Amino acid sequence: MNLTPKQIVAYLDDYIIGQNDAKKTIAIALRNRYRRLQLSDELQEEIMPKNILMIGSTGVGKTEIARRMAKMMSLPFVKVEASKYTEVGFVGRDVESMIRDLVHASFSLVTKEYEDNIKDNIDHEINKIIIEKLIPALPSGASEATKESFIKAYNKMEEKLLSGALDDKIIEIEFDKRTHVEVIDTGFPIDMSSMQEGINKLLGGMNKDKIKKEVSIKDARNLLRSSASDKLLDQDAIKVEALKRAKNGGIIFLDEIDKIASSKSSQNQDPSKEGVQRDLLPIVEGSDVQTKYGTISTDHILFIAAGAFHVSKPSDLLPELQGRFPLRVELESLNEEALYKILTNTKNSLLRQYQALLSVEDLKIEFSDEAIRAFASFSLRANEKTEDIGARRLHTVIEKVLEDISFDADEHAGETITITKELVEEKLGEIVENEDMSRYIL
Numbered sequence: 001m002n003l004t005p006k007q008i009v010a011y012l013d014d015y016i017i018g019q020n021d022a023k024k025t026i027a028i029a030l031r032n033r034y035r036r037l038q039l040s041d042e043l044q045e046e047i048m049p050k051n052i053l054m055i056g057s058t059g060v061g062k063t064e065i066a067r068r069m070a071k072m073m074s075l076p077f078v079k080v081e082a083s084k085y086t087e088v089g090f091v092g093r094d095v096e097s098m099i100r101d102l103v104h105a106s107f108s109l110v111t112k113e114y115e116d117n118i119k120d121n122i123d124h125e126i127n128k129i130i131i132e133k134l135i136p137a138l139p140s141g142a143s144e145a146t147k148e149s150f151i152k153a154y155n156k157m158e159e160k161l162l163s164g165a166l167d168d169k170i171i172e173i174e175f176d177k178r179t180h181v182e183v184i185d186t187g188f189p190i191d192m193s194s195m196q197e198g199i200n201k202l203l204g205g206m207n208k209d210k211i212k213k214e215v216s217i218k219d220a221r222n223l224l225r226s227s228a229s230d231k232l233l234d235q236d237a238i239k240v241e242a243l244k245r246a247k248n249g250g251i252i253f254l255d256e257i258d259k260i261a262s263s264k265s266s267q268n269q270d271p272s273k274e275g276v277q278r279d280l281l282p283i284v285e286g287s288d289v290q291t292k293y294g295t296i297s298t299d300h301i302l303f304i305a306a307g308a309f310h311v312s313k314p315s316d317l318l319p320e321l322q323g324r325f326p327l328r329v330e331l332e333s334l335n336e337e338a339l340y341k342i343l344t345n346t347k348n349s350l351l352r353q354y355q356a357l358l359s360v361e362d363l364k365i366e367f368s369d370e371a372i373r374a375f376a377s378f379s380l381r382a383n384e385k386t387e388d389i390g391a392r393r394l395h396t397v398i399e400k401v402l403e404d405i406s407f408d409a410d411e412h413a414g415e416t417i418t419i420t421k422e423l424v425e426e427k428l429g430e431i432v433e434n435e436d437m438s439r440y441i442l
């Protein structure tokens with residue numbers, strides 16, 4: 001993670017229009033993670049991350065920012081929904097499970113890195129297992145001459161294997177069932193995660209017997225990969241490194257945090273929501289959490305929370321929790337220009353997605369610039385007349401316009417259809433003007 005804040009913003013710019021404050025704040029926070037890790041241990045201990053609260057109405061890009069961050073991060077990162085947690089003692093996931101998820105993400109990240117480092121060795125190991133299936137084994141006490149011809153046969157087979165000529169050949173392989181059985185983290189309370197580890201071991205023991213399977217050599221490579229990497233990698237070293245990375249570089253994106261705020265004024269005060277907030281306090285502030293990889297302190301984990309706060313306000317969160325998210329950023333609602341840019345200036349924009357989907361039917365779709373402007377202006381109008389659902393409105397609007405074309409696509413194979421402003425107006429004009437109709441249709 002040595003992207004500069006400018007590079008991070010530039011990356012996000014490819015996918016998210018506007019929201020510059022949010023991008024900037026996040027970029028600085030990420031860079032600070034990196035900066036801190038370059039310091040002496042003593043200083044590192046002192047520097048606490050400043051957690052961020054992103055506020056913005058629905059469909060303006062909060063979750064999208066998190067999704068894009070996840071893709072570019074080489075730091076342990078998880079995105080979780082606050083609404084799926086319940087207070088300790090109730091049925092459901094307790095908040096500490098998000099820390100366990102983070103450590104697990106870190107473990108996968110570190111494993112991947114270690115695997116990349118010894119990729120050649122792993123490939124070699126896999127090839128060895130496959131080749132041994134293909135040529136008769138060398139008998140013990142074989143003469144020099146037999147050994148020599150064995151090596152020759154082996155090398156020849158290896159060459160053939162590497163050329164891909166044998167990819168479709170079927171062989172029988174054995175692999176550990178153990179690597180395929182894992183108790184999912186169901187959110188056991190605190191000390192039970194070690195017990196869970198025990199259950200995993202027990203299950204592993206029960207399934208010690210190997211599975212035999214006939215597969216093509218191509219598939220065999222994938223199936224053998226995890227056992228080959230298990231064999232060659234030092235799992236304990238990975239656990240230690242994974243814990244360290246999660247502790248120092250870990251980031252948790254806590255989406256939908258407004259769903260656990262209960263508004264003081266109204267009748268929908270919910271004590272269990274407050275319970276979840278109270279459970280969150282020690283985690284955000286810093287406490288020790290048991291995971292199956294070991295104990296982790298959450299002091300230096302960065303939390304980024306996001307919420308629309310339509311019904312509740314940030315001030316409806318427990319004051320202590322508010323205080324633990326000192327940096328606030330607001331995301332702007334999307335105006336017509338922003339909606340237009342979302343369609344034209346983002347990688348893999350909706351329009352491109354539709355073009356790609358219909359190209360499968362050999363149908364070429366083009367959008368005139370005026371038509372795209374019309375998409376944006378109708379979306380904005382529908383947002384104003386009914387609910388403001390931000391860029392999500394573009395999905396319903398475009399879907400409505402393309403519905404018939406998409407349905408009849410097979411009849412138009414080989415053609416090019418241009419979506420014009422007139423077509424957009426014809427399909428949407430009446431609906432958008434009529435408030436009741438837009439409520440139901442768009």
Ligand SMILES: Nc1ncnc2c1ncn2[C@@H]1O[C@H](COP(=O)(O)OP(=O)(O)OP(=O)(O)O)[C@@H](O)[C@H]1O
Pocket residue numbers: 015016017018019056057058059060061062063064065307308342346390391392
């Ligand atoms: N600023 C933006 N730039 C590009 N695309 C956007 C932007 N805002 C929203 N979108 C698109 O709109 C859709 C919804 O956005 P997103 O999931 O980020 O909403 P949200 O802010 O998390 O809303 P909610 O509060 O309802 O969860 C996504 O497909 C996303 O790509």
Ligand SMILES: [Mg+2]
Pocket residue numbers: 062063064255256
């Ligand atoms: Mg969201």
